[in-house]
Amino acid sequence: MIRHSHLHWAAALAVAFFAAPSTAQNSGEQHPSLSGTWLQKTPGAQTFNGFELTPAGEAAFERNKKGIAASDPDIDTALRCEPQGVPRMLSPGPLPFVVMQTPTVIGVVSEAFAQPRLIWFGNEHRKGYWPTYMGDSVAHWDGNVLAIDTVNFVPTTFLDMRGLPHSDALHVSERMQLLDGGKTLQDQVTIDDPKYFKKPFTLTHQYARRDDIKIVETVCLNTRTHP
Amino acid sequence: MLKFRSGVLAAAILPLIGAQPAVAHHSFAMFDLTKEVTVQGVVKQFTWANPHVWIDVVVNGDNGQAQTWGLESLAVGLLYRQGWTADSLKPGDKITVVVHPMRDGTFGGQLMRVTLADGHVLNSTNARQ
Numbered sequence: 212m213i214r215h216s217h218l219h220w221a222a223a224l225a226v227a228f229f230a231a232p233s234t235a236q237n238s239g240e241q242h243p244s245l246s247g248t249w250l251q252k253t254p255g256a257q258t259f260n261g262f263e264l265t266p267a268g269e270a271a272f273e274r275n276k277k278g279i280a281a282s283d284p285d286i287d288t289a290l291r292c293e294p295q296g297v298p299r300m301l302s303p304g305p306l307p308f309v310v311m312q313t314p315t316v317i318g319v320v321s322e323a324f325a326q327p328r329l330i331w332f333g334n335e336h337r338k339g340y341w342p343t344y345m346g347d348s349v350a351h352w353d354g355n356v357l358a359i360d361t362v363n364f365v366p367t368t369f370l371d372m373r374g375l376p377h378s379d380a381l382h383v384s385e386r387m388q389l390l391d392g393g394k395t396l397q398d399q400v401t402i403d404d405p406k407y408f409k410k411p412f413t414l415t416h417q418y419a420r421r422d423d424i425k426i427v428e429t430v431c432l433n434t435r436t437h438p
Numbered sequence: 439m440l441k442f443r444s445g446v447l448a449a450a451i452l453p454l455i456g457a458q459p460a461v462a463h464h465s466f467a468m469f470d471l472t473k474e475v476t477v478q479g480v481v482k483q484f485t486w487a488n489p490h491v492w493i494d495v496v497v498n499g500d501n502g503q504a505q506t507w508g509l510e511s512l513a514v515g516l517l518y519r520q521g522w523t524a525d526s527l528k529p530g531d532k533i534t535v536v537v538h539p540m541r542d543g544t545f546g547g548q549l550m551r552v553t554l555a556d557g558h559v560l561n562s563t564n565a566r567q
Contacts, residue, residue: 280467282468292489304564305516305564306513306515306516307515322513322515323513324489424519426515427514427515427518429488429489429513429514429515430488431488431489432487432488432489
């Protein structure tokens with residue numbers, strides 16, 4: 212099941228990337244290209260701070276922390292190789308990821324769990340879509356900043372490696388831009404989830420351009436765990 | 439507590455310097471990250487797979503009893519960029535490994551590095567390349 216979903220994602224990404232972008236909505240405008248291979252700058256995996264949980268959020272956080280401590284795959288679903296999803300995949304630590312930008316869509320392939328993410332240019336989320344690990348991402352240029360809006364997540368993923376939870380009301384806003392003349396990619400991630408958090412909160416990631424790295428295929432098979 | 443047997447060459451108990459695993463597929467709580475143990479043995483199985491590479495090593499314990507240590511490493515991409523390949527180890531290879539041992543004393547741990555019979559060292563660290 213997991214492997215099938217990986218294949219579907221990969222196929223979708225390939226179709227999106229190689230389809231002729233003849234209907235590019237941004238044609239004629241000059242925008243930065245975020246394409247390249249990127250490696251997270253900050254040491255270690257970042258975790259969110261400065262959040263205020265609602266009582267429901269606190270209960271979910273406690274449940275998740277216990278599940279992580281017990282290596283329970285029904286709570287920490289990445290243990291059985293389900294994708295970490297957005298926003299947790301935005302903090303892949305030492306595993307690099309590739310961004311491929313076309314006029315219509317931006318593809319992200321991470322070496323962590325081989326997670327493909329598609330960010331579609333446009334303003335409207337697709338209708339009738341179901342909850343997914345990556346959510347439904349739409350983006351537009353705000354000057355040189357790519358503003359990404361993502362909704363419609365499965366509620367089982369964690370916001371970060373510590374097990375910070377989210378509900379089905381999760382709304383992720385990102386502001387992604389190049390810095391240092393293109394040597395750095397920055398992503399300011401804002402979490403809004405009124406069921407689990409009293410107010411929105413933000414975490415900023417930075418990634419170094421590492422076009423010298425070719426990422427490797429990383430199919431998560433979970434061949435074994437410690438007894 | 440881990441019982442150090444004759445197959446364990448040296449038990450170097452070292453303070454750890456900020457080596458929290460950056461990509462925690464699981465909590466890594468079963469490993470004692472404050473300890474490093476050096477073990478010599480023979481490769482039984484080398485599993486080059488994700489999410490994590492595994493090495494099974496047969497170690498001679500006291501009274502000649504064989505212990506099979508299950509050693510968990512990192513994602514293949516991280517190891518590849520530290521010089522590993524899918525052919526780095528094969529069953530029968532004599533190796534020396536440094537590991538963070540299991541907290542509960544079972545034979546196994548988180549792999550830190552491998553020294554091959556010819557002295558070549560393969561690291562297994564989360565540091566960015």
